[in-house]
Structure formats: C-alpha cells, structure tokens
Amino acid sequence: MRLSPLSQYLLVFISVLSLSRVTNAQSAPVVFYPFGSVAGDTVNISTEDENSTLVNLWRPFVFFGRTYNKTYVNSSGLLTFNQPSSEFFTKNFPINGSEDIIAPLWTDVDVSMNGIISYQQYSNGSVLTQATQDIKRYFPDLNFTATWVLVATWDRVAYFYHTGTETSFQVVLISGGDLSFILMNYGDCAVTPNVVQAGYDTINSTAYFVIPGSINGSAIPNLLNSSNVSVPGRWAFRVDGGPHQNNLQGNIIGVQMRVTSFSDLTAIGKIEIVLEKLQQELVKSSLPSSVKLTLRKIQKIQP
Template identity: 35%
Template sequence: MQSLNNMKIVPQLVFVVIFCVGQITSEQESTLYPYGASVGDKETPKEDDGASPEIESSVPFTFFGRTHKYLYVNNNGVVSFGVPVSTYTPNAFPLADGSPFVAPYWGDVDNEKSGTVYYRETTGSALLQRINEEMAKYFPNLHYKATWAFVATWDDVPYYQSLSKKTNTFQAVLHTDGKRSFIMLNYGKITWTTGGASGGNLLTGLGGVPAQAGFNSGDNTHYFNIPDSRTDNVININRTSNVDTPGRWVFQVDTFKAPGGCIFEANFARYNETFWKDDSCENKCVCNTDGEMKCTDESCPGFMVCQPSAWHFTCQISLGTCF
C-alpha cells in the first residue's frame, strides 16, 4: 500500500482540452440511494488520500467466509475492512497483500477543495424497504429481507491535481439479513477516470491508469473486476449493469453469486454467453442460466481463427476467407 506520506509525482501537463461533462439523468438519480446531511450521513475528512475514522458496525458483515465489524470509508473510492486504504493508483484484483475491500470506483480522488464523501449505518425502514423491493426483482426466489445497511457515497468528487470542473458521483451499499450479505455498486455522473499522480491528463482526467471497480475478498480466490476496469472505457460504468438497471451492479458476497450471469476468472459473463478461455480456442465455455460455467473441448470452425476479445477469446472469420 502507498502511504499517506508518499510524495505524488505529477506528469507533464498535456494541453488538450475535451469539453465533455456528463450529466446525471433521472434514471441514474433513482439508482443512487438517499445520502447527505438530510438523512444523517457523516463525512470523511476533506483531505487527499484520506479516510474516515474506524467505524464499528453494530451488525457483523460476512464477506466470503470472514465476519467483519470494522470498516473504513476511504476517499479514493474504497470501503475497506479492518484497515484504511490510502493507495491512489488502483491495482488489478486479486491484490498481492490480501486486503479485503469493496471498490465502487477506486481512483485518485482529492476532495480538499470540493466534493464530499458521506457514510452512514442504518436500520431505517424506508431505505430497507426500497432495498428489499429491488432485491426481490434481482433475486426473485431468494426471499431476502435486509435488516441492516451501510451506505457510502462519493458526491461530486474531483480527481487529484484537477484543472477542470469534472466530478464523479458513485455509491457502495452493503446490506445483510444477518445470514446473507450483498453489495450494490451504484453510479451517477462519471466524467473522469484518472488522477494526475496516476498518469492522468490534468485537464481531462483521462489516460494513465484508470479507475478499478469491483471487490477483493483477500483470499486470492474471490474477487471481481467490473468490465472495463482499469481501461479508458470505465468512464461508461454508469451505463453498465448485471441486473438490467444501468448504473448498478449487485453481488451476493457471503457466497459468490451475481444475478444475470456467471463469474469466470474475476470477469462477468452473461447468461448464454459463449467464449473460449484459451488462446488456441480449443476450450469453449458457456454461462448457463443456473449461473454456472460449463467448458468443453471444442475448436474454431475451419473458416474462423482464434482472436483475443476483451478478457477472453472468440472465433472470428478470417479476413482471407471467401464464400
């Protein structure tokens, strides 16, 4: 982990200006749960690479076999268990140091001048009722009723060394019924991906090492990268979903379940999606509607060639093929 005392090295300024600031649509506003002073939220210190004080939860939260009662809300887009996280350049999951945390948008936030990071623990009936109604749509056969929730929201936060007015708004929601545990990652306005000390352009907030989204269990087995994490396309995360609600990802994390598809090597495959997992395209996999991956020996047809595609491989028509 990088220390709070580490010196940040800012890259040379590139004079390219992109006037493209996103807006929060009404649909994205509804994806975010209520937050702010009006609902009793607390705030983290307004400092670069800062974090909340240690938060002792009134209810244990089970995260892949481990029960946690102590949380930190970190300004750089992470809710961590047990220890604060000051690292500003996101690493790929799984993490070498085994740190367990949830990362709605792990990037170099600097809210010293603007933006607020809110958090609260709640058993309020209004919020829990909304969570339960939406969970019933995502997991219709689960019969789940949350009794506790923890909401962390990064509201209009800028990036480190920003020379623009670009800000991001996103949220992590942890909830449980005392036995089963879930996380929701909610996204509003997303307009930047990278801070200056992570190689980003100071005028655009793009380039360098972009933000990471997902979670890391700490056991080197259960971890997940939301598609396009640590790529330039992560700026479109508020248009993606695994529950057909743009700007929302939902996971069961006492065990490992994701509605809408399967998890394969920390990546998400939708129901009935097929791909080859090897670079010779000799092992074809399909995501079954029961959420399980099935892989069998099968090669590309003779008129197709094996090509990389995102995080896996696909059979594509050879440019030299005639029909």
C-alpha cells in the first residue's frame, strides 16, 4: 500500500519518538555505580522469579559484628548471608529473626517479564577510588580506604503480575578492613500495589533501619529524590557495628528542629512524622538505627 507524503511524515515522526523513549529508559541513573554487561558484570537473566545467586566474597564483609565470606543476591530485592531467600512477601523490620538482611528494595520481583539482575566484585581500580571518595565525603571523621566493593543491581525489573512496570535500584557493599558500609541507590521506581520495603535488619533485630516512606507502594517513586547524605537517590550507612554504633552511654546529642506552630506537634499524625524525621537525623550521626523514639510530653513555653 502506498502512503501519502503526509502519512510517511507521520510514520517517521512516530518511529523517531519511540526510539527516543527507549534510549532514555536505558540510561543509567546518575547515582549508580557502573553495572551491567558493559561494566563486565555477571548478569543473571532468570526465567523464573524467586531466584537466588550465591556470591563467594573476595574479602570478608563485617555486618554488625558478624563476618561473612559469602552472600546471596536474591531476585526479590535483598541480600542474605546464611541462606538464599525466596520470600517475596515482605516482613516489616524489625523481624526479630535469625538472618541478617540488606534490602535495597524487598518486594515481589519477576525478571522473566523484563529487566536484569547483575553483580560484580572489585578489589582495585576506579570503582574502589569512587567508593573511597564517597565514604570519606559521607563520614569525614573516619580515615577510610576501600579495599573491596560488591555492586548488585536490579535494572528495570518488573513487579510480579504487573506488566510494563520498570524499577531500578542498586546496593553497594564497601569494605576497608574492619570498617563496612552500604550504599543504596535508586533510579526510577514504579508505583506498586505489592508489599514493599527498603532498609536493613539484623539477627534478633539488634540494629535495623527502614527508609522512610519505603513501606508504601504508592510512595516508592519518591526514593529517587530521598537521601540521608544530601545526594538524591542515595542512602549511606556504616554497618560494621563499631563501638560508637552500639553504645550510647556518655553521648549527648543535640538536634535543632523548627515547626511552624504548636499544632504541628499536637495534631493527629503529625508527631509521628516529626519523630521519623528526628530519627533520620540521629542515624546520620551514626547512632544505632534500632533506637526507638517516643514522645513523653509536649509543653508549650514562651520564647
């Protein structure tokens, strides 16, 4: 069938537009460390969900006092250490369980629909330089040099039973001897009705953290702009469990906050938001994420 000149023009225009969309969708988020086949990753394209990959670590990784020589990259968006996990029904932290968990985005992921999961370890090169610079920037009081890095990436993966959803996130394990850190990086994340959660938990939940808003599937896209280190889309934590992280005795912490009116603290639901923001500030100061904040009294005084 012959097309009129106008039809040919429209066909070319639509084709170029579609190509532009594909190119933009494949661009890597700014905060991500190098990943994928281009970076030399081991790429795991599974035909089933509930898949886990054992990674034998080149260097020991210390996680809140426990030393691990292996980890499992689970398709459901979490790392475990003692055993693989096929659980896609998220349990809210603290679980008080028997497993250490690092969950950049724990939910029901199905990579048979679209997306890939990849990982790579580094013991030299530019990635270690990048990790060293990042940790020095976020934790300036520490004399740190990265000696090992593991990057695990879920790139444009789909939620189970929801075709067309694309969500990208990444977790970076960084070690330098006895010091250990994790970075959680976020790209575009689709809204999901599935149960979801981001953060980490430890055996018996002696330390844990939930990224604010990450348990609400409709708020997941906000991870792209959230941070505890003033880098949109990135959360950073020290996780070796050093003395300063687990011992509050003798420490006095001052936090300055501003509210617009007294009703900001007394209105129903407002105080929970304030306490959540306050806890974020305390975690930035390397206090244990397991610290519970409760309100005992509100008193209005004259300035």
